Amino acid sequence: VDGIGYQYLWSGNRWFSLNGAIISWNLVLAAYISFSRSFLNIKSYTTILDNLLKLIVGMLVLNAILSQFWDMIWSLKIAFLVQTVGTLLLILISVLGIRNNSRPAKLYFGAMVFLLTGTILTLLKNSGVLPQNLITVWGVHFGTTAEVILLSIGLADRINEMRKEKYIAQKEAIDAHQEVLVSKQLSIDTLKKTEKRIQQIFDNAVEGIFQFSEDHQLVFSNPAMAVLFGYESESEMLSSVKHIETLFKNHN
Numbered sequence: 001v002d003g004i005g006y007q008y009l010w011s012g013n014r015w016f017s018l019n020g021a022i023i024s025w026n027l028v029l030a031a032y033i034s035f036s037r038s039f040l041n042i043k044s045y046t047t048i049l050d051n052l053l054k055l056i057v058g059m060l061v062l063n064a065i066l067s068q069f070w071d072m073i074w075s076l077k078i079a080f081l082v083q084t085v086g087t088l089l090l091i092l093i094s095v096l097g098i099r100n101n102s103r104p105a106k107l108y109f110g111a112m113v114f115l116l117t118g119t120i121l122t123l124l125k126n127s128g129v130l131p132q133n134l135i136t137v138w139g140v141h142f143g144t145t146a147e148v149i150l151l152s153i154g155l156a157d158r159i160n161e162m163r164k165e166k167y168i169a170q171k172e173a174i175d176a177h178q179e180v181l182v183s184k185q186l187s188i189d190t191l192k193k194t195e196k197r198i199q200q201i202f203d204n205a206v207e208g209i210f211q212f213s214e215d216h217q218l219v220f221s222n223p224a225m226a227v228l229f230g231y232e233s234e235s236e237m238l239s240s241v242k243h244i245e246t247l248f249k250n251h252n
Contacts, residue, residue, distance in 0.1 A: 026064035118143020
C-alpha cells in the first residue's frame with residue numbers, strides 16, 4: 001500500500017519491481033481465502049461453497065504463474081474479478097455462519113465490514129467525493145487494523161474451541177475405556193461366581209464324579225467319589241491312586 005517493500009526490500013530488483021505486485025497480490029489472496037476457509041470452518045455447513053473457494057484459490061495461484069507469460073493487464077483484471085467473487089462468497093458464507101450462531105462467523109463478518117468501509121471511504125476521498133481528513137486518508141489502514149484485531153480474537157476463540165473439542169474427545173475416550181474395564185471386571189466376577197456355583201455342585205453331589213487324563217491318570221474327584229472308594233477325602237484319594245485301573249482293581 002505504501003511502497004515500503006519497493007523502497008527497502010527490492011529497490012534494486014527491476015524484475016520483481018515490475019512483476020512482484022501481481023504475483024504477491026494473487027498469492028496473498030489465495031492465502032487469505034485458504035485462511036478464511038479454515039477460520040470459518042466452511043466445510044461443516046456448506047461443502048459446495050467450500051469447493052468453490054478451493055477452485056478460486058487454484059485460479060489465483062494459476063494466475064500468478066501465468067502472469068509472467070501474458071499481458072499483465074489481463075492478470076490484474078482476472079485477479080480483481082476473482083477477488084470480488086471470493087469476497088462476496090466469504091461475506092455470504094459468514095452470514096450463513098451467523099445464522100448457525102457461529103461466533104467466528106460474527107467476528108469475521110465484522111472484520112469484513114470494517115475493511116470494506118475503510119476501503120470505500122478512501123476510494124471516495126480519492127474520487128473527490130469526500131474531503132481529506134484523518135478517517136478518509138487512513139481509512140484502509142484503520143479498516144485493516146480493525147480486521148486484524150477481530151480476526152485475532154476469532155482465531156483465539158477457534159483455538160480454544162479446538163482445545164475444548166480435544167478435551168471432550170479425550171474424556172469420552174477415557175470414559176469408554178473405563179466402561180470397557182468395568183464391563184470386563186463384571187464379566188470376570190460373573191465367571192468367578194459361575195465357577196464357584198459349579199464347584200459347589202461338584203463338591204456337594206451325592207454321585208461320585210472324577211476325571212482322568214488320556215494316559216488314564218486320575219486328575220481329580222469329588223468328595224462323594226472318595227467316600228465311595230473308602231478314602232477320607234479327595235486329596236487322599238488323588239495321592240493314593242495314580243492310575244484309574246488301579247482304583248477299580250483295588251475296589252473289586
